[in-house]
Amino acid sequence: MSLPHALLALLSGREMTGYEVSQQFGRSTAHVWQAPDSQIYPALRRLAEQGHLEVEEVDDGGRGTKKRYRVTDAGLDELRYWLASPTQYRRQRDPAYLKAAYLEWAEPAVVRELLTEHIAFHAEHLELLERTRATLLDGSHPTLARRLERHPVAEHEQIVAWKVFAYDGLIDQARTEIAWARRGLDLADRLAGQVTDRVGRA
Amino acid sequence: MSLPHALLALLSGREMTGYEVSQQFGRSTAHVWQAPDSQIYPALRRLAEQGHLEVEEVDDGGRGTKKRYRVTDAGLDELRYWLASPTQYRRQRDPAYLKAAYLEWAEPAVVRELLTEHIAFHAEHLELLERTRATLLDGSHPTLARRLERHPVAEHEQIVAWKVFAYDGLIDQARTEIAWARRGLDLADRLAGQVTDRVGRA
DNA sequence: TTTGACATGTAATGAGTTACATGATTTC
DNA sequence: GAAATCATGTAACTCATTACATGTCAAA
Numbered sequence: 001m002s003l004p005h006a007l008l009a010l011l012s013g014r015e016m017t018g019y020e021v022s023q024q025f026g027r028s029t030a031h032v033w034q035a036p037d038s039q040i041y042p043a044l045r046r047l048a049e050q051g052h053l054e055v056e057e058v059d060d061g062g063r064g065t066k067k068r069y070r071v072t073d074a075g076l077d078e079l080r081y082w083l084a085s086p087t088q089y090r091r092q093r094d095p096a097y098l099k100a101a102y103l104e105w106a107e108p109a110v111v112r113e114l115l116t117e118h119i120a121f122h123a124e125h126l127e128l129l130e131r132t133r134a135t136l137l138d139g140s141h142p143t144l145a146r147r148l149e150r151h152p153v154a155e156h157e158q159i160v161a162w163k164v165f166a167y168d169g170l171i172d173q174a175r176t177e178i179a180w181a182r183r184g185l186d187l188a189d190r191l192a193g194q195v196t197d198r199v200g201r202a
Numbered sequence: 203m204s205l206p207h208a209l210l211a212l213l214s215g216r217e218m219t220g221y222e223v224s225q226q227f228g229r230s231t232a233h234v235w236q237a238p239d240s241q242i243y244p245a246l247r248r249l250a251e252q253g254h255l256e257v258e259e260v261d262d263g264g265r266g267t268k269k270r271y272r273v274t275d276a277g278l279d280e281l282r283y284w285l286a287s288p289t290q291y292r293r294q295r296d297p298a299y300l301k302a303a304y305l306e307w308a309e310p311a312v313v314r315e316l317l318t319e320h321i322a323f324h325a326e327h328l329e330l331l332e333r334t335r336a337t338l339l340d341g342s343h344p345t346l347a348r349r350l351e352r353h354p355v356a357e358h359e360q361i362v363a364w365k366v367f368a369y370d371g372l373i374d375q376a377r378t379e380i381a382w383a384r385r386g387l388d389l390a391d392r393l394a395g396q397v398t399d400r401v402g403r404a
Numbered sequence: 405t406t407t408g409a410c411a412t413g414t415a416a417t418g419a420g421t422t423a424c425a426t427g428a429t430t431t432c
Numbered sequence: 433g434a435a436a437t438c439a440t441g442t443a444a445c446t447c448a449t450t451a452c453a454t455g456t457c458a459a460a
Contacts, residue, residue: 001418001419002295002297006300009303009304012304012307017438018439018441019437019439022439030294031294031299032294032296032299033294033296033300034293034294034295035420036420037440037441038422038423038441038443039421041440041441041442042441045441060439065439065440066438066439067439079304079307080307082301083305083308083312083316084309084312087298087301087316087319088297089297089298090296091237091449092232092235093204093235093236094234094292095289095290095292097233097234097368097371098207098211098235099284099285100367100368101211102211102214102281102285103367104357104361104364105211105278105281106285114289117288117289157396158306159306161393162304162305162389163303165305165386165389166299166302166303168382168385169302169378170299172382173378176374176375176378177371180371183370184367187364187367191359191360194359205447219411221410221412237448238448238449239411239412240413240414240415240449240450240451241447241449243414244414247413262410262456265455266412266455267411268410268412269411293420405460406459406460407459407460408458408459409456409457409458409459410455410456411455411456412453412454412455413454414452415451415453416449416451416452417448417449417450417451418448418449419447420445420447420448421444421446422443423444423445424441424443425442425443426439426440426441427438428437428439430435430436432433432434432435432436
């Protein structure tokens with residue numbers, strides 16, 4: 001149930017239209033919380049109904065109207081309340097680890113493909129995370145830059161530091177996954193070697 | 203959509219009643235895939251309807267009947283098919299990391315509590331994982347022991363190795379989380395120190 | 405005698421996914 | 433002329449969660 005809080009957190013940086021929010025959810029916020037448009041637009045409407053967001057209808061030059069959302073004081077209170085309430089850890093559900101525990105049912109080729117794809121997936125993710133982390137530090141992250149404008153300079157270091165901290169954790173996670181899958185490939189080789197040995201001796 | 207596959211994987215070790223399955227989902231399988239009873243019983247029924255499981259009604263001495271489920275050949279095929287199909291990586295949705303990225307909105311005391319709880323949660327989890335890993339290696343893991351009985355000795359090492367591999371990954375994940383949150387506590391101290399400095403100088 | 409294990413679910417609700425709908429404008 | 437971007441959703445469905453329901457038996 002954190003989607004509304006993810007939206008409040010994102011909009012705490014600056015006001016945005018629904019479309020901009022959905023764009024951010026495809027870029028920066030996506031690293032910690034992903035959601036499709038079909039969840040975002042209704043969630044924004046509900047937050048507005050609850051008074052956590054303020055809506056302004058903006059004319060969009062002939063092609064209809066767009067809605068600009070701004071966090072209200074009640075919305076900021078809700079954000080702080082959520083940060084202070086106990087974190088709801090989600091149930092463990094990891095398809096890759098579930099598969100890993102039962103790899104005795106898979107052919108060696110399947111095992112290798114699975115682990116290779118695990119590495120590829122997280123390597124790509126890792127690269128993206130590292131690139132984004134760099135933009136946080138060199139000031140070229142547009143959403144962060146706009147966020148900082150609204151805060152006194154004394155607070156900037158703190159704001160940046162927590163964002164970098166979050167990315168550091170995600171980067172560590174990705175590296176952990178890659179290292180694990182590499183050890184899995186080594187294990188696959190060892191197990192294959194043993195089978196070969198037995199066949200050779202027979 | 204991996205719950206049915208988690209059930210097939212678990213039942214590939216030996217036949218079980220619905221209750222035993224739900225017990226295992228509270229113990230060994232839970233580390234990679236958790237589900238409540240209300241999901242497990244209907245899922246077992248659906249797997250039986252699809253022919254992936256075989257049901258046997260067992261009289262339970264006066265107190266009704268229980269159902270014993272056994273994986274069919276079609277069920278094993280489905281398990282192998284699932285292992286070979288591309289892993290569906292789930293959308294990133296981590297409340298702890300979402301909070302971390304916006305900790306500038308939280309009081310220092312809230313930050314510390316959050317990170318301390320993150321450490322406690324994963325430390326407890328880690329301990330459980332390490333204890334379970336040990337039982338896999340010393341032969342005292344009951345579900346694994348029963349699974350091995352049904353396989354030739356030559357395959358035992360392989361079966362155990364993949365289970366241990368999965369646990370090793372989960373253990374690394376838990377350690378990564380703990381290390382990350384510890385660095386967060388250091389960061390909180392550093393940021394608090396700076397505020398104190400400024401106040402001191404003023 | 406009450407607690408916990410055994411045994412199997414249903415019902416209501418909420419969260420999340422996939423596919424689709426619509427139409428303008430800008431860029432290649 | 434086609435593709436991408438802007439802009440906002442609905443509808444149908446599946447998956448997951450929480451709470452509840454029901455009754456027996458064994459052990460403390």
